[in-house]
Amino acid sequence: MSNFGFSAMPPGYTTLRPAGEGCSGRVVLALNDLVVHSARVQFQRGDEDGAIDAAVSRVVAVKISILVSHFADERGILESIRRQAHLHVGSNNIISLVESPPEPAPGWMVLSTLPFCCDLHSVANPNIEAPPLGLVWLVFQQTYHALDFLHNTCVPPISHGDLQSANILLGFRDPETETLPKVMLVDFGQGKDKRSEVGERDTSDLCHIVGELGTSCLDKCNGEGGTSYDAMRNFVSRWGDNEFVEPLLADIWNMFGKTVKQTIQSLTAAEEQEICDRVLDQIFEVAREGQGSGDIRQDVRRILE
Structure with a gap:
């Protein structure tokens, strides 16, 4: 061992x-x-x-x-x-x-x-092609739900305190049966659970992540239209104009949540597969750079044999 x-x-x-x-x-x-x-x-x-x-x-x-x-x-x-x-x-x-x-x-x-997972930083690496727009909205949706729980349900409220792409996991429990990756927040080493210390930093950090990823998607799309792209242009414009400097999580979700839900619900099978492939490619690439085989199933097999 x-x-x-x-x-x-x-x-x-x-x-x-x-x-x-x-x-x-x-x-x-x-x-x-x-x-x-x-x-x-x-x-x-x-x-x-x-x-x-x-x-x-x-x-x-x-x-x-x-x-x-x-x-x-x-x-x-x-x-x-x-x-x-x-x-x-x-x-x-x-x-x-x-x-x-x-x-x-x-x-x-x-x-x-x-x-089966990697962090958002590896998926959103600027040295590789921009991620699908549907993936960006998926990250926004699931991270919003996590922050809504932490900020508005937990007593006392909890802040993550260090919400960056390296602390957001994307992955699967079983990639053969799941149609989309799951988002998971990790590393609460900078977290706070005192009511006076739960401010807007988490929400501002989320807006920064989505704004940067959204910008790369829009640069790739060459003016492509549709509600999802129009919503992202609106998001990036507001973010670029510093309208999200002191954001309220609920206000931002009220602006974009309906479009986000509709976008994810209306993804075609091909679009879902594109998102999954993008995440899985990075999962195996990141694992191969470490000491694993690149496939958790092979790592498990090794200790069972």
């Missing part, structure tokens, strides 16, 4: 591959050892595909701190989110706390994740 040099890997988990690294810690994809044991028995009995599918569905992200005390505040925020998750559908677009060690010194956390 390898832990890629991490001295603080929690007991009872088997690493699959590294998933990211920041200033406060590292993240690896992993499986609980009980899941590995059960899947290995199934695998050895000849049901290899079933065993791999079962294990992949239980993949988690283990976040390991460089300094033991780094995760105390973040864990508190994630525990608050977990207690209130049943109140709002937007909680489905936020990473959830699965397990952490007892207080007072949480040196690691086990978090939910999408087995």
Whole structure:
């Protein structure tokens, strides 16, 4: 069992591959050892595909701190989110706390994740073709729902505090059965759960992300028309004129939410496939740059054999 040099890997988990690294810690994809044991028995009995599918569905992200005390505040925020998750559908677009060690010194956390995923930064890389406009609206819609839950449902309100493309995951639990990727907010290390500190930064950050992505889409479309493109031109124009400097989340959704919902609901099968292909291509490309195979199913197979 390898832990890629991490001295603080929690007991009872088997690493699959590294998933990211920041200033406060590292993240690896992993499986609980009980899941590995059960899947290995199934695998050895000849049901290899079933065993791999079962294990992949239980993949988690283990976040390991460089300094033991780094995760105390973040864990508190994630525990608050977990207690209130049943109140709002937007909680489905936020990473959830699965397990952490007892207080007072949480040196690691086990978090939910999408087995097949990459961050929005890799999908929106300016060195590659602009993403489909439908994907930009999908990110806007699902991130809005997540922020609506955090800001307006949670008591006390919670802010993410560092909403950037690197902290927004895109991915799938099962890309063979899902027609569109899911958006998930991660890394609440800068989060706040004090009412006086929940301002407009999250909303402003979301507008910045959508404005930049929307601009790249409009540059690619060569004047293409339609309600979705017209709405994005309106969004980019308002963003460029600094109308979203101190935005209210509800006001922005009232302006664009109807068009966003209609756009996503009316996507053709070909448009859905284009969005999925764009995300999957980046998932495999990013994974290949790390220590994994590029395919989480192959990483799981490796530990079951």
